[in-house]
Amino acid sequence: MSTITQLIHSIPVDPQTGAIAVPIYQTSTFVQEAPGVNKGYDYARTNNPTRETLEKIVAQLEDGATGIAFSSGLAAIDAILKLLQYGDEIVAVDDIYGGAFRLFNKVYQKFGIKVTYVDTSDVQAVFNAITPKTKLIWLETPTNPTLKISDIAAIAKIAAANKCLFCVDNTFASPVLQQPLNLGADIVIHSATKYLGGHSDLIAGVVVTRTPELGAEIKFYQNACGAILSPFDSFLLIRGIETLHLRVRQHCSNAQVIAEYLAAHPLVDKVFYPGLKTHPGHEIAKRQSKGFGGIVSFTLKDDTQAAALAFVTSTQYFKLAESLGGIKSLLCHPAGMTHKSIPDETRRAAGVADSLIRLSVGLEEPADLLSDLDLAFHKIQQATGSVLSL
Structure with missing residues (x-):
């Protein structure tokens, strides 16, 4: 069985x-x-x-x-x-x-x-x-x-x-x-x-x-x-x-697509997702896990809370909220939300940068989620006057 x-x-x-x-x-x-x-x-x-x-x-x-x-x-x-x-x-x-x-x-x-x-x-x-x-x-x-x-x-x-x-x-x-x-x-x-x-x-x-x-x-x-x-x-x-196995399978599949998209984006500095071969823990994750999960985090090249705030308030399908793991995609700004209780110096030392954004990738069609992220990147590019080409 x-x-x-x-x-x-x-x-x-x-x-x-x-x-x-x-x-x-x-x-x-x-x-x-x-x-x-x-x-x-x-x-x-x-x-x-x-x-x-x-x-x-x-x-x-x-x-x-x-x-x-x-x-x-x-x-x-x-x-x-x-x-x-x-x-x-x-x-x-x-x-x-x-x-x-x-x-x-x-x-x-x-x-x-x-x-x-x-x-x-x-x-x-x-x-x-x-x-x-x-x-x-x-x-x-x-x-x-x-x-x-x-x-x-x-x-x-x-x-x-x-x-x-x-x-x-x-x-x-x-x-x-x-x-x-x-x-x-x-x-x-x-x-x-x-x-x-x-x-x-x-x-x-x-x-x-x-x-x-x-x-x-x-x-x-x-x-x-x-x-x-x-x-x-x-x-x-x-x-x-009752539906955990089915949901997690799709969360992982969607997150992999999102992580690969972010890794190639010119406005992104670092992408944190163990499903990427560039992740330092990739081989250990492969050995002890059957998949890489539905959470993707990344930092912007403009490493400021202002840039992160502009991004997380510019999406349509990724809803700005605490928590994760639901069927609807969520995003948050840890420095200003989930990790706000940690002193700034301690938070940054642990790798939680000012511009770090955490995505809880849901069960929507991945193409729709990519379009949503594209829209947010265009908005912050306009807001910051970035000369980087999209």
């Missing part, structure tokens, strides 16, 4: 009614036969049949032991950080999602948890950053938004040798393309808002662990702290996952 067929048929038919879609159990509590005697559910914060079905599906997607669903990606990150204690240290990717940076530095740092940021595409840099107090290595690959690629298997060996937990944010790749647990990671996290949901209509986060024991620890924090995913959003996420 193929992976796609297995996924579709792992979504159960309701045994009580025969409903082919997972029912939404919109209830806060469950009747018990006697104190502590129930049908597996007592209170919906602790467990809910709709959410439980989702959690089993995402665990299967990542080939893990336990799935845990949260009210947002940041709530999922927060639960993982609760595994740490005062004095512990984290080695994290330098080109990190701005919300994770804010949580690490503005919340957990005051509780005595130190974070060291390194370029994780350099395995030696990860090794050099490890100290006896390092308890967690935090990886994004591809990174947001410069699409750096890190060698998951190599870093997993470093984590194991130093008895560190190893967490991979797999949001950009999705489990369709990459399964970090099979490469040695202990924990995988997703902002399920993105590709897993796929339709820009929910906020959710999921965690999958390699072992049941680690899953039970994180499940404890899910229940104790209460940042659960609602039954309705669990239902929406299951529905999104």
Whole structure:
């Protein structure tokens, strides 16, 4: 049986009614036969049949032991950080999602948890950053938004040798393309808002662990702290996952076309997409992933926020918005949006330039998206008086 067929048929038919879609159990509590005697559910914060079905599906997607669903990606990150204690240290990717940076530095740092940021595409840099107090290595690959690629298997060996937990944010790749647990990671996290949901209509986060024991620890924090995913959003996420493989395949195909177009454009300075052979992480991406994803970032030769602002406000099909991974194409200016919480000097050092633009390539016809980008380039050329020929 193929992976796609297995996924579709792992979504159960309701045994009580025969409903082919997972029912939404919109209830806060469950009747018990006697104190502590129930049908597996007592209170919906602790467990809910709709959410439980989702959690089993995402665990299967990542080939893990336990799935845990949260009210947002940041709530999922927060639960993982609760595994740490005062004095512990984290080695994290330098080109990190701005919300994770804010949580690490503005919340957990005051509780005595130190974070060291390194370029994780350099395995030696990860090794050099490890100290006896390092308890967690935090990886994004591809990174947001410069699409750096890190060698998951190599870093997993470093984590194991130093008895560190190893967490991979797999949001950009999705489990369709990459399964970090099979490469040695202990924990995988997703902002399920993105590709897993796929339709820009929910906020959710999921965690999958390699072992049941680690899953039970994180499940404890899910229940104790209460940042659960609602039954309705669990239902929406299951529905999104049903078409995940088809959507990701088209996202990758469209993104490759866009990346090649940008690489040849005279107003573009650099293009960040691991599907290009010129990308420094191309060979590693080929080895550990089944595709290169739907995100393309690039910088303009006019490396100013003004030029980037002119571009991102000139498109028709690429909508200016936070987030990514939906069926409609989006674009954003990380320096002024997703990474605004990171100090400018830190942001630039991690490669997030003032003119960097991130595209979340959707499922539209690629010719229409190319025409849209052409229009934006013509507009900024007129606005800046550029003499470069188009």
